[in-house]
Amino acid sequence: MNITARLAISLALIVGFCELATAQTWPEHPVRFIVSQAAGGTPDILCRLITERVGRAIGQQIVVENRPGGGNVIGAQAAARAAPDGYTFFWATAAALVTNPYTFKPLPYDPARDFVPVAKIADGVFLVLANPAVPAKSLGELFAYAKTEPGKLAFATDGPKNFSGLIAAWLNKRAGTEIAQVPYATMPQGIQDAVAGRVQLVVLAIPSAAPLIASGALRPLAITTKERAPGFEQIPPVADTFPGFDFSGWMAVAAPTGTPPEILQRMNRELALVLDDPAIVTRLREIGFYTHGAGSLADVAAYVQGQYKAWGEVIREIGVAPD
Numbered sequence: 001m002n003i004t005a006r007l008a009i010s011l012a013l014i015v016g017f018c019e020l021a022t023a024q025t026w027p028e029h030p031v032r033f034i035v036s037q038a039a040g041g042t043p044d045i046l047c048r049l050i051t052e053r054v055g056r057a058i059g060q061q062i063v064v065e066n067r068p069g070g071g072n073v074i075g076a077q078a079a080a081r082a083a084p085d086g087y088t089f090f091w092a093t094a095a096a097l098v099t100n101p102y103t104f105k106p107l108p109y110d111p112a113r114d115f116v117p118v119a120k121i122a123d124g125v126f127l128v129l130a131n132p133a134v135p136a137k138s139l140g141e142l143f144a145y146a147k148t149e150p151g152k153l154a155f156a157t158d159g160p161k162n163f164s165g166l167i168a169a170w171l172n173k174r175a176g177t178e179i180a181q182v183p184y185a186t187m188p189q190g191i192q193d194a195v196a197g198r199v200q201l202v203v204l205a206i207p208s209a210a211p212l213i214a215s216g217a218l219r220p221l222a223i224t225t226k227e228r229a230p231g232f233e234q235i236p237p238v239a240d241t242f243p244g245f246d247f248s249g250w251m252a253v254a255a256p257t258g259t260p261p262e263i264l265q266r267m268n269r270e271l272a273l274v275l276d277d278p279a280i281v282t283r284l285r286e287i288g289f290y291t292h293g294a295g296s297l298a299d300v301a302a303y304v305q306g307q308y309k310a311w312g313e314v315i316r317e318i319g320v321a322p323d
Contacts, residue, residue: 026086026263030061033253034082035091036075038068042124042207042287043251047091049283050121053274058266064091071162072096073104080114084258089267090115092254095163098308102315103161105322112308115254117301118264119271119294122284124249125229126167127209128238129218131197139222139241142201143175154180156190156199161320163249164203166311167224169318174242194218205249206232206288224248230285247314250307251289252300268297 033051037043047064055062067075072095079090090096097111128139134153136142146153157165160181168181182199184190187208194202195217202218206229212218223229226239226246238245253271255264272294274280284291295303 024262026260026266027058027060029087030063031055031058031086032063032065032082032088033091034075034079034088035064035066036068036072036079036093036096037066039066041068042205042289043091043093045287046121046251046284046289050271050274050280053277053280054267054270057270057273071104072100073108076100076111077109079254080109080256082256084256084260086255086259086263086267088256089118090254090256091121092252094248094250094252094307094311097252097254097304098311099161099163099166099315101308102312103320103322111304114257116257116259116264116297117304118253118255118297119268119275120292120300120303121251121253121271121275121294122289122291123225124205124251124289125232126163126203126205126224126248127213127220127232127235128167128171128222128224129194129202129204129209129212130221131194131200132216132219133197134200134219136221137219138236139171139238142221143171143177143241146175146177146179150178151180153201154182154199156187156194156202157181157183158187158190159183163247166314166318166320167203167247168201169320170245170247170314171238171242173318174245210288229290247311252304264297268294268300 033047035044035047044066051062051064067078072093076096079088082088101107101111130136136145155168157168159165160183165181172179190202193199213220220235222238223235224238225248226237228237275291275293281291
């Protein structure tokens with residue numbers, strides 16, 4: 001064996017030993033979780049709820065750092081550029097990991113290259129809601145009405161490239177309708193207009209939709225996941241009308257690529273323990289999110305890859321171009 005080969009083997013052994021030693025002593029100081037949305041929003045609330053438990057388990061404080069703006073791009077970019085030393089994790093939305101690559105050009109980070117998925121956290125279900133004045137009590141009736149009375153309906157969305165806008169466009173595509181979208185810079189205004197009847201339809205996550213349903217301000221027509229949601233079993237899935245329709249907003253934890261595998265495994269294990277706690281499951285449901293556990297590192301990687309492919313097919317079919 002020549003000297004170059006021996007040096008390469010020695011270097012690899014040294015690097016491997018250092019990584020193992022680092023993983024065995026981790027964490028030696030506080031761990032940072034970057035959230036790409038503002039403090040007080042649902043992702044922030046969920047992150048703080050879960051990581052407070054994880055921090056106790058690993059014996060170090062977890063610091064939540066909010067980096068909102070740019071459609072999750074600012075926070076995702078900050079997490080992607082962080083040192084892969086196990087002290088920075090990304091509390092990632094589905095938008096940051098699977099839809100942004102199709103809707104932003106250029107994107108200053110590559111989700112597949114720059115991140116390693118660590119754990120699935122929870123799914124956030126969306127509901128299609130109508131103002132009670134709309135003469136439709138089901139999705140089928142809604143689109144029949146839209147065809148016979150073109151121009152009478154509009155969706156309030158948070159933009160054509162965000163989840164509500166993409167779902168509205170996909171429903172139009174499957175139904176063969178052209179219901180207009182009215183984009184809002186802030187969805188509370190869109191919700192107010194839907195309740196007032198200035199727009200007739202809106203796509204909302206359960207936390208926003210639940211009180212409006214309870215008060216009768218808006219009528220639920222369908223849920224965007226293939227299975228009915230606990231507590232909302234009376235609302236049929238979109239898939240009952242359009243087979244195969246199954247989309248939700250979800251959250252996952254990711255780490256910068258190169259983070260030591262032993263640390264990834266440890267974080268995955270700690271998150272799994274938290275998400276298996278019945279009290280946490282109940283609290284998530286109260287907020288409007290549903291968890292099936294963290295999954296293994298391989299499971300969550302496969303899930304993210306599958307979601308990336310599925311959303312890519314949808315976005316290409318509805319004709320959304322990146323900008």
